Amino acid sequence: MAIYSSKRSDNQALSHFLSNSPWPHKNLLRSVRTKAIETIGPNGVIILDESGMKKSGNSSVGVSRQYCGNLGKVDNCQVGVFLAYFKGGKRTLIDFRLYLPENWVEDKERCLKAKIPPEKIRFQTKYELGLEMIDNAINEEIPFSYVTMDGFYGENPTLLTELENRSITFVADIASNTQVYLEEPVVGIPEKKGSRGRLPTIPKVLNISPIKVSSLSSLRDKWKLIKVRKTERGHKKVYFKALQVWRRQNELPCEKPLWLLISKDAKTGEVKHSLCNAAENTSLEKLAEMQSSRYWVERAFQDAKQNCGMDEYMVRSWNAWHHHMAMVMLAMLILISYQMKFRKLHNQVSIPAVIEIMKFHNPLKVMNATQLAMKINQDNEMRVRARLSRLKGS
Numbered sequence: 001m002a003i004y005s006s007k008r009s010d011n012q013a014l015s016h017f018l019s020n021s022p023w024p025h026k027n028l029l030r031s032v033r034t035k036a037i038e039t040i041g042p043n044g045v046i047i048l049d050e051s052g053m054k055k056s057g058n059s060s061v062g063v064s065r066q067y068c069g070n071l072g073k074v075d076n077c078q079v080g081v082f083l084a085y086f087k088g089g090k091r092t093l094i095d096f097r098l099y100l101p102e103n104w105v106e107d108k109e110r111c112l113k114a115k116i117p118p119e120k121i122r123f124q125t126k127y128e129l130g131l132e133m134i135d136n137a138i139n140e141e142i143p144f145s146y147v148t149m150d151g152f153y154g155e156n157p158t159l160l161t162e163l164e165n166r167s168i169t170f171v172a173d174i175a176s177n178t179q180v181y182l183e184e185p186v187v188g189i190p191e192k193k194g195s196r197g198r199l200p201t202i203p204k205v206l207n208i209s210p211i212k213v214s215s216l217s218s219l220r221d222k223w224k225l226i227k228v229r230k231t232e233r234g235h236k237k238v239y240f241k242a243l244q245v246w247r248r249q250n251e252l253p254c255e256k257p258l259w260l261l262i263s264k265d266a267k268t269g270e271v272k273h274s275l276c277n278a279a280e281n282t283s284l285e286k287l288a289e290m291q292s293s294r295y296w297v298e299r300a301f302q303d304a305k306q307n308c309g310m311d312e313y314m315v316r317s318w319n320a321w322h323h324h325m326a327m328v329m330l331a332m333l334i335l336i337s338y339q340m341k342f343r344k345l346h347n348q349v350s351i352p353a354v355i356e357i358m359k360f361h362n363p364l365k366v367m368n369a370t371q372l373a374m375k376i377n378q379d380n381e382m383r384v385r386a387r388l389s390r391l392k393g394s
Contacts, residue, residue: 018315018323025326032329033094033142036085039337042143044087045290047297048130048153050099052077053311060316061114064101080325081129083137085144086296089230090340092332093300095136096325097129098318115317126152127159138166146278148294151175154275157249164256164277171261171276171290176217178273179210180245180260185253205253213273216243217262224284225266228292237266240288247275261291300332307351308332314382 037044052068054077061078068077083095104111105123112118124132130153137144146169153159154172163170186207190200222243227235245260246253259282261274274291304310308331313324335351338358342349349357367375 018327019317019320021323023323025322028326028330029095030140032326032333033085033137033140035337036092036094036333037142039333039340040085040090040092041087043145044085045293045296046134046137046142046144046147047084047086047294047300048081048134048147048149049084049294049297049301050079050081050126050152051301051310052079059114061116061318061321062098062100062104064103066101078321079126081126081133082297082301083130083133084297084300085142086293086300089296090336091296091300091303092336093304093329094142095133096329097124097133098321099126099129100124115319117318120318127156131159131162134163134168135166138168146170146290148290149173150294157247157254160247160275160277161249161254169276169278171274171278171293173272173274173294174213176212176214176271176273178213180213180247181205181208181210181253182243182245183208184257185246187252203252210248213260213262214271216260217264217271217273223264226285226288228263228288229295236292238263238288238292239266240264240284240291242276242284242287244280245275259287261287263288263291303335303351304328304332307335307355 050069052066052070052075054068054071054075055063056076057063058076063076063078065074065076066079067073068075068079071077079099081097081099082093084091085094100111100116100120100123102123105121108121111121130149134147147163148171151173154174155178160170160172185205187203188206189202190204190206192199222241223239224241225237226240227237228240229236240261240263242262243260244257246257248254256277259276259278261272261276263272264270265272272291276287276290278287278290301310305312308328310325310328313321315321315324335354338354339349339351342354
């Protein structure tokens with residue numbers, strides 16, 4: 001997007017628009033969310049996830065050696081926490097937060113150099129950033145049916161409790177070694193054993209021991225083969241079952257039971273475990289569909305990166321990063337809006353095809369030899385400055 005725009009306008013003006021112009025990205029995002037709901041439809045699914053962008057040097061805001069999911073390893077990168085919105089195969093990103101590692105927050109001079117607003121120089125975990133965005137969606141009265149998340153967020157019991165306190169239905173992936181209770185736990189102070197030592201004072205579960213969810217996926221009974229999603233090669237099918245369990249927090253059981261969802265891919269045999277607080281009368285087919293819906297955030301990230309240049313930016317400051325991400329989400333909304341318009345005309349058009357149509361109707365300006373030479377010199381100067389800056393920062 002930036003490369004194409006730079007060929008249609010002045011590089012310096014585009015750089016100013018992203019880095020120095022004071023327009024508030026939050027206002028744009030609020031409009032994007034409102035229009036996204038109108039375009040995709042109400043009562044969709046909110047998906048919480050993160051995405052890392054590999055970077056060189058140490059000057060880009062929030063960059064640090066940290067886990068990068070795209071690479072599957074620890075590397076020098078920036079990490080953003082995102083919300084996606086999905087319904088009926090249509091998806092887009094609707095909100096984001098830049099994760100600031102603790103080593104950034106502790107270095108005030110570095111933060112000010114990256115032009116981070118003083119009120120934003122504070123450490124927040126990724127869980128807190130995710131909950132902040134969900135609360136923002138609630139405050140804006142975005143109509144969504146449930147929230148889903150991967151194992152990194154699903155294994156945080158405090159986050160799940162906060163969602164329960166807000167009466168939000170969630171589907172949270174968990175690790176296979178997560179422990180749950182299969183029967184309603186009884187909590188109390190255990191009786192003292194023997195005559196020596198102090199009287200017990202710490203509450204414990206008295207009637208049952210927790211078990212790992214992996215032991216439940218090995219049982220052969222109660223599986224049902226369910227179609228969860230259409231694919232280009234037919235339907236994705238899983239063997240699926242749901243059990244009522246009690247999750248744990250701070251070594252003690254939570255008060256309310258919830259669903260443990262277990263699915264096994266019919267082709268690969270891959271097993272997935274999730275916790276879900278949907279109503280007791282929810283059908284197995286609906287629970288299986290809910291568990292599989294996190295797939296769509298990966299498609300949203302794919303759309304953002306391949307079609308809208310989400311990870312193809314050359315900006316470093318706080319303002320510029322937020323402006324870039326907001327423009328990416330605006331671009332995603334524009335593309336899906338045009339795609340929906342074409343479909344109403346009974347034309348099945350892909351997002352890349354929409355981009356080609358827009359380029360056709362908005363061709364690049366024709367440059368003479370002098371203008372082309374100036375453009376090449378500007379590009380070379382920008383690359384040299386970027387390389388020198390990376391060397392200086394490394």
